[in-house]
Amino acid sequence: MFFHIVLERNMQLHPRFFGRNLRENLVSKLMKDVEGTCSGRHGFVVAITGIESVGKGLIRDGTGFVTFPVKYQCVVFRPFKGEILEAVVTLVNKMGFFAEAGPVQIFVSKHLIPDDMEFQAGDMPNYTTSDGSVKIQKECEVRLKIIGTRVDATEIFCVGTIKDDFLGVINDPAAA
Amino acid sequence: MSGEEEENAAELKIGDEFLKAKCLMNCEVSLILEHKYEQLQQVSEDPMNQVSQVFEKSLQYVKRFSRYKNPDAVRQVREILSRHQLTEFELCVLGNLCPETVEEAVAMVPSLKTKGRAHDDEAIEKMLNDLSLVKRFE
Known part of the structure; x- marks a missing residue:
């Protein structure tokens, strides 16, 4: 789910940026530093939308760098366990399939794909029901439920399931 | 973090910080990101190079969904959804997935039916009807 939240960060600024454009410099450095990053707690920072406040700078002893506490609003993407969302299938293999929802990758193991769907190898590997009516392959849109998240310093990785009511393929551009 | 273990969106356990935060539906994110992208286009020739991979992927995703x-x-x-005493998170899940039946809506957002909240099937059905009207007249 996407959220609009306020985050705070201490920005260190080199003295050569002090002057009329201090604020602009601070903001552009902030964007460069945090946009596109990911933390386990807040998820992926997609875009900064505004600056709430820039606090008083504190000169660091010995270096001349100044630290400013900056509060900023941003759009973040944070997946949650139990959340249901839509995703695009990116890779299918005999273990299951990978799907992408924005910046996050979700793996759906074949044990979490309905039992009546069988893996079919070939140049377009896919999972198909025995009557061939439903097919999961690359570029399909699926609705899935996140059942687990793994967080490390710079990445969030999810495990999902489509073995539940109202989950599964919602659209297949290749079949249309 | 012990809070991390307990997390479950189906029961609205998403941490205080996010529960109080403003959630965004995919369509809203799409408006924000496209606006930002247009701004970038005005200042640079090749805006795709300027943005992070996270931004690019998110933009593609919200455009698609x-x-x-x-x-x-x-x-x-x-506006329609906010008349129904939903939390921000529930509101956005419904807005994103657009369930068609009451059963589907409750499967998507199980917390609608918990802790004796005033959501009977009729109220949910009315809400879904209103939503589909917006879609139809768009």
Whole structure:
């Protein structure tokens, strides 16, 4: 789910940026530093939308760098366990399939794909029901439920399931 | 973090910080990101190079999964859903997935039916009807 939240960060600024454009410099450095990053707690920072406040700078002893506490609003993407969302299938293999929802990758193991769907190898590997009516392959849109998240310093990785009511393929551009 | 273990969106356990935060539906994110992208286009020749991979992927994703394209419809959807005492998170899940039946809506957002909240099937059905009207007249 996407959220609009306020985050705070201490920005260190080199003295050569002090002057009329201090604020602009601070903001552009902030964007460069945090946009596109990911933390386990807040998820992926997609875009900064505004600056709430820039606090008083504190000169660091010995270096001349100044630290400013900056509060900023941003759009973040944070997946949650139990959340249901839509995703695009990116890779299918005999273990299951990978799907992408924005910046996050979700793996759906074949044990979490309905039992009546069988893996079919070939140049377009896919999972198909025995009557061939439903097919999961690359570029399909699926609705899935996140059942687990793994967080490390710079990445969030999810495990999902489509073995539940109202989950599964919602659209297949290749079949249309 | 012990809070991390307990997390479960189906029961609205998403941490205080996010529960109080403003959630965004995909269509709203799409408006924000496209606006930002246009701004970038004005200052640089090759904006795709300027943005992070996270931004690019998110933009593609929300463009693909936006149920409502025009800003007025987006505003109406939020207005309709906010009449129903939903939390921000529930509101956005419903706005994103656009369930068609009451059963589907409850499967998508199980917390609608918990802790004796005033959501009977009729109220949910009315809400879904209102939503589909917005979609139809967009």
